[in-house]
Amino acid sequence: MSNYFKILRPGINSTFQDLGRFGLQHLGIPASGCMDKSLFFISNKLVGNKVSEGTLEFAYQGPLLELVGESAFLAVSGKVNFNIIKKNGETKQGKSNESFVISSGDKIDILSTINSVYGYLSILGGFKLKKIKGSVSTLVKAKIGPNNGEKLKSGEKIFFNKSNLRGKEKKFEFDFDKDNSIRVMKGLQFDYFSKKSQEDFFSKEYKVTKLTDRMGMRLEGKKLENIISKNIKSEGIIKGSIQIPGDGQPIVLLSDHPTIGGYPKIANVITADYDKLVQKTPELNLKFKLVDLNIAESAFQDYISRFNNF
Amino acid sequence: MLKKISNIGDCGITCDFGDEVNKKTNKEVIKLFNFIQESVKSKKIKGILNYTPSYNKLIINFDLGEVKSKEVIEFIKKSDYSKINLSENNRTVEIPICYDEEFALDIKRLEKKIKLSFKEIVNEHLNTEFFVYMIGFIPGHPFMGDLEKRMQMDRLETPRVKLPKGSVGIVEKFCNIYTFESPGGWNIIGKTPLYLFDINKKDASMLSPGDTVKFKPITKKEVLSFKNE
Numbered sequence: 001m002s003n004y005f006k007i008l009r010p011g012i013n014s015t016f017q018d019l020g021r022f023g024l025q026h027l028g029i030p031a032s033g034c035m036d037k038s039l040f041f042i043s044n045k046l047v048g049n050k051v052s053e054g055t056l057e058f059a060y061q062g063p064l065l066e067l068v069g070e071s072a073f074l075a076v077s078g079k080v081n082f083n084i085i086k087k088n089g090e091t092k093q094g095k096s097n098e099s100f101v102i103s104s105g106d107k108i109d110i111l112s113t114i115n116s117v118y119g120y121l122s123i124l125g126g127f128k129l130k131k132i133k134g135s136v137s138t139l140v141k142a143k144i145g146p147n148n149g150e151k152l153k154s155g156e157k158i159f160f161n162k163s164n165l166r167g168k169e170k171k172f173e174f175d176f177d178k179d180n181s182i183r184v185m186k187g188l189q190f191d192y193f194s195k196k197s198q199e200d201f202f203s204k205e206y207k208v209t210k211l212t213d214r215m216g217m218r219l220e221g222k223k224l225e226n227i228i229s230k231n232i233k234s235e236g237i238i239k240g241s242i243q244i245p246g247d248g249q250p251i252v253l254l255s256d257h258p259t260i261g262g263y264p265k266i267a268n269v270i271t272a273d274y275d276k277l278v279q280k281t282p283e284l285n286l287k288f289k290l291v292d293l294n295i296a297e298s299a300f301q302d303y304i305s306r307f308n309n310f
Numbered sequence: 311m312l313k314k315i316s317n318i319g320d321c322g323i324t325c326d327f328g329d330e331v332n333k334k335t336n337k338e339v340i341k342l343f344n345f346i347q348e349s350v351k352s353k354k355i356k357g358i359l360n361y362t363p364s365y366n367k368l369i370i371n372f373d374l375g376e377v378k379s380k381e382v383i384e385f386i387k388k389s390d391y392s393k394i395n396l397s398e399n400n401r402t403v404e405i406p407i408c409y410d411e412e413f414a415l416d417i418k419r420l421e422k423k424i425k426l427s428f429k430e431i432v433n434e435h436l437n438t439e440f441f442v443y444m445i446g447f448i449p450g451h452p453f454m455g456d457l458e459k460r461m462q463m464d465r466l467e468t469p470r471v472k473l474p475k476g477s478v479g480i481v482e483k484f485c486n487i488y489t490f491e492s493p494g495g496w497n498i499i500g501k502t503p504l505y506l507f508d509i510n511k512k513d514a515s516m517l518s519p520g521d522t523v524k525f526k527p528i529t530k531k532e533v534l535s536f537k538n539e
Contacts, residue, residue: 022359022360023347024360024514025361026360026445027518028447028448028489029509029514031360132509132510133509185319187318188318188324235364235365236369238371258447260444268319268320268322269319271319271320271321293317293320297374300375
């Protein structure tokens with residue numbers, strides 16, 4: 001008998017993601033992959049999967065899924081408000097960052113992320129997904145990935161691998177970093193901006209706008225004045241780059257970023273602060289803090305050591 | 311020549327070959343690109359995630375958990391990539407094109423603007439051996455050059471919201487092919503029925519940076535009956 005989840009409600013932007021699809025950017029394909037790597041690792045570790053196993057990523061509102069088949073060992077990572085609706089109708093509140101078992105006929109209703117954007121659902125044994133060029137990440141705009149490169153849709157089924165292992169229930173104490181400062185290094189075209197704008201960028205606040213998705217985060221704040229050229233020769237893009245188009249308002253390029261682009265880049269978000277950044281919801285004000293390579297590299301060591309020991 | 315290597319954040323570097331946009335500069339970029347790609351495949355260097363050539367730069371992105379920028383820079387500095395022979399790594403690809411007015415959305419305007427006849431535009435395009443400078447914007451989408459001076463046109467003032475898949479456009483000295491339906495501001499002179507990108511194929515993109523492209527004229531009837539493998 002096959003085991004699967006029936007999608008009763010897909011959620012706003014629910015896709016399968018792993019660490020990303022690499023080595024293809026020169027052909028126009030960005031890496032994509034999970035937005036928040038910390039939470040991605042946590043959800044896999046909680047169920048006992050290898051950390052690179054594909055997970056279901058959701059944003060704001062997640063899916064409502066009904067389990068068909070045998071019981072399943074799951075975890076939801078993030079700060080997530082969700083319910084387990086038992087077959088007999090009894091509803092109990094789910095606990096995120098803790099693994100748990102649900103039985104056939106039970107439903108998991110992921111209502112919303114709390115003061116954050118992304119959360120992850122993992123299952124012991126992993127979802128049954130077709131790897132495309134070595135990855136199960138979904139890039140919706142190019143229709144690349146499992147589920148024909150699409151977001152989840154109502155009525156579809158999500159199959160998963162049956163695992164003979166019995167999961168051991170685990171917990172992870174997790175909280176988001178509440179402060180809104182994001183560490184960056186100077187971008188390739190930092191000198192394109194006036195002294196005043198360079199100062200503004202690090203002293204004024206920049207508000208996250210609703211025009212934010214897996215491709216990029218548009219910010220709003222003090223206009224940044226370009227004194228050299230509003231366009232550059234198109235060049236390769238790395239996620240976390242902060243580009244300033246002609247209107248002087250920053251756009252942070254995120255995991256599904258365009259592969260090349262022709263706007264000057266004022267700064268780059270350091271790896272250790274990328275997860276923190278992508279969880280910031282619209283209307284929050286960010287403040288950028290300048291650091292150098294040494295600080296960024298040691299911040300990265302602190303960042304990964306949080307997960308290696310659990 | 312490689313002029314400068316700089317960091318891009320903590321997990322990337324850019325190798326800058328100077329400000330010129332020409333084949334000579336780009337061929338140097340492609341040599342380093344081929345070298346990095348080969349080094350990744352043969353595991354001579356670890357942790358490299360992506361390597362993206364553009365006109366005059368190669369941008370390399372790595373996993374900070376595996377390798378640090380200092381090591382990647384050292385690796386490039388001590389390599390002798392400039393000896394790489396490009397023709398061994400790159401191919402010449404023939405691409406069918408139909409210049410029928412149904413597809414060549416801008417050719418009438420071009421005739422007036424650059425004062426060449428339809429026939430002259432077509433011949434000029436067919437006689438050009440295009441070099442693939444880079445691929446990007448949308449998957450498999452090539453930026454190719456160079457067109458003669460008399461063929462050069464600016465971008466449309468207002469880009470079209472939607473261009474059909476396979477549209478072939480020109481802007482300045484460059485020619486492109488819209489590999490998917492897409493918005494776009496290039497002057498469209500024809501259409502190819504050939505699918506240049508299929509993620510399920512071993513080589514997802516038919517073209518790679520450094521390849522050479524020649525166009526071959528086909529009729530509207532041939533477009534309609536064209537079968538992609």
